Amino acid sequence: MVKKTVIKVDYSKCHSKANTDPRDCRKCLLICDPAIFLMHPTLEDDHPDPHNPEIWRIDPIWLSKCTGCMKCVEACPEQAITVIPGTSLHEMKAR
Amino acid sequence: MCEWCLKHGDGGKWYENARLYQNELADEYNVTAYLEEQWKNMETLFLRKIMGFNSIGLGYKMKMPIIGRVIRSLVEGQIHSEKKNRNPARADGHFGQVLPLEDAQHIIGNLAAEPIIKNYCICRWMQRGVKDAVCINFGQLSEVIEKHTRYIPEGVKYRLDREEAIEALQEQNEKGYVASVWFQPVPYINAICSCETPECGGLRLRNDFDLRTVYKGEYVIDINIDNCQGCKECVSMCQFSALRYLPSIKRVIVDLDKCFGCGVCRHACEHDALNLLPREDVPGQAGKY
Ligand code: SF4
Ligand code: SF4
Ligand code: SF4
Ligand code: SF4
Ligand code: SF4
Numbered sequence: 001m002v003k004k005t006v007i008k009v010d011y012s013k014c015h016s017k018a019n020t021d022p023r024d025c026r027k028c029l030l031i032c033d034p035a036i037f038l039m040h041p042t043l044e045d046d047h048p049d050p051h052n053p054e055i056w057r058i059d060p061i062w063l064s065k066c067t068g069c070m071k072c073v074e075a076c077p078e079q080a081i082t083v084i085p086g087t088s089l090h091e092m093k094a095r
Numbered sequence: 096m097c098e099w100c101l102k103h104g105d106g107g108k109w110y111e112n113a114r115l116y117q118n119e120l121a122d123e124y125n126v127t128a129y130l131e132e133q134w135k136n137m138e139t140l141f142l143r144k145i146m147g148f149n150s151i152g153l154g155y156k157m158k159m160p161i162i163g164r165v166i167r168s169l170v171e172g173q174i175h176s177e178k179k180n181r182n183p184a185r186a187d188g189h190f191g192q193v194l195p196l197e198d199a200q201h202i203i204g205n206l207a208a209e210p211i212i213k214n215y216c217i218c219r220w221m222q223r224g225v226k227d228a229v230c231i232n233f234g235q236l237s238e239v240i241e242k243h244t245r246y247i248p249e250g251v252k253y254r255l256d257r258e259e260a261i262e263a264l265q266e267q268n269e270k271g272y273v274a275s276v277w278f279q280p281v282p283y284i285n286a287i288c289s290c291e292t293p294e295c296g297g298l299r300l301r302n303d304f305d306l307r308t309v310y311k312g313e314y315v316i317d318i319n320i321d322n323c324q325g326c327k328e329c330v331s332m333c334q335f336s337a338l339r340y341l342p343s344i345k346r347v348i349v350d351l352d353k354c355f356g357c358g359v360c361r362h363a364c365e366h367d368a369l370n371l372l373p374r375e376d377v378p379g380q381a382g383k384y
Pocket of ligand 2: 009013014020021022023025026027028029058075076077078079080081
């Protein structure tokens with residue numbers, strides 16, 4: 001059975017309203033070898049203003065490539081990341 | 096030559112067809128309107144759903160027996176799309192191919208429409224948090240990107256003449272970045288990227304999930320066994336883990352199935368042991384893009 005990796009980012013800690021603009025911090029992006037995280041504006045139909053800091057988020061995207069190293073958890077200055085490692089499909093062909 | 100060459104190459108390689116760079120063609124396909132929509136919120140690309148699926152946890156989804164196959168055909172169909180009602184926000188029809196420095200420089204020197212700009216690589220910004228002004232864009236795309244100041248490098252000359260763009264490509268390739276050329280959307284060509292893995296979205300889908308969003312280059316590397324001194328310098332240059340050093344024979348070997356033919360490894364070799372061969376001339380690699 002494939003157990004999926006679960007990663008959560010707590011936006012009450014990592015958000016411009018909590019005085020942490022992910023675009024300034026970026027520590028999780030830098031430290032993660034397989035680059036699991038994506039930094040992006042929120043997904044809305046009418047294209048929100050990208051200069052508004054409130055719409056920027058960090059989201060874990062490529063979960064199956066997470067190796068469970070926990071480096072992002074240690075690196076996050078706001079303790080905003082939790083990782084429950086599952087099966088890493090790293091270097092396994094998806095097909 | 097791949098199926099894109101057969102369809103759009105007018106007898107040669109698709110990216111060497113001058114017609115595909117022209118303003119008239121861009122106008123015919125209403126390209127500026129498409130690009131304006133695509134570039135407004137480019138960073139949300141992987142969150143957007145294709146028939147109900149986004150890229151979150153893509154590897155697990157692709158392991159599921161039927162759904163995996165459905166996703167494969169949806170994603171590949173979308174990237175290869177030439178349909179009239181393409182969705183810009185999902186980057187429908189944004190297909191690319193790896194190419195060696197010489198071919199990339201030939202395009203910039205002779206085929207690319209002006210103006211030519213360099214801007215921040217979005218993939219590296221949203222996946223690694225690094226601002227790296229290495230994307231060379233041209234033609235109608237340049238004017239679209241210029242409106243979005245967050246992609247424009249600060250305090251440097253970002254509109255380049257042909258010589259400057261050729262020089263920029265040289266520098267980036269020597270650093271170890273892989274050159275790639277892009278339709279955006281098919282059949283209009285307007286970008287030469289300098290990518291690395293795993294940040295590059297196109298190469299990510301290709302390398303990690305075997306989705307044909309980017310094709311391998313028209314070449315593969317050939318190692319001259321007599322010249323190779325076993326210095327291992329080339330191994331660290333390959334973004335695709337195609338080269339390996341073997342202590343027993345004191346030289347480097349290549350896994351041709353992994354080689355994308357980018358030619359970047361050549362910059363490291365001081366012994367003239369690495370050369371590109373046309374993919375079509377190599378048994379077992381012909382037609383494998
Ligand atoms: S646990 Fe390691 S591999 Fe997984 S997201 Fe964090 S840094 Fe990346
Ligand atoms: S390291 Fe933590 S605070 Fe910094 S951007 Fe990542 S999730 Fe946000
Ligand atoms: S395709 Fe390559 S160079 Fe272009 S934005 Fe993506 S990683 Fe950057
Ligand atoms: S071995 Fe192939 S893929 Fe690797 S750097 Fe050389 S040409 Fe590129
Ligand atoms: S850089 Fe050239 S000489 Fe050195 S190991 Fe690679 S192919 Fe051989």
